[in-house]
Amino acid sequence: MAPPTAEELRERLRERLQAEHVEVQDNPQLCPGSFRVFVVSGKFRGLKTLQRHRLVNEALGEELGRIHALEQKTLTPEQWEEQQRPSLA
Template identity: 50%
Template sequence: MADGTVKRQIAAKVRQAFAPLRLEVVDDSERHRGHSGYREGGESHFRLTVVSDVFSGKRRVERHRLVNSVLAEELAGPVHALNITALAPEEDSA
């Protein structure tokens, strides 16, 4: 799956669910070579940064639950690990 299919799916679902002001999806799989869940070709470990109004007033655990529910299919299948940074616009320093 080195063609970025999973990465594109993640980005599309997050865009649809959260209308982010900023979105970054990084395939971190190569950093996990030799670790549990690593697959040759990547697309097993991701780092996600999403900034959205949806997260305003919500605690970190609530934000992560929202993201995890949107990406449940990916987390049950090809994605072994997902590092989530979910921010409200006022928290974004980028």
């Protein structure tokens, strides 16, 4: 079975996690079915990194079985906003 497309993953994550922002990068040079995802969701509030990654894995459900490698970065909207601010230093 062929790996999912970056667009399929983006839509699943946006829909299932009510994500404010989703970026999916396909890394075929690493291996087919290798992806890097960046997800900003209010559902991550109060969760540790491992719990956030589990939520992403659950959101991808059936697609996860067709993914060879998945690198994740997960932030709450507040964390993302903080990272977007220019440094005053």
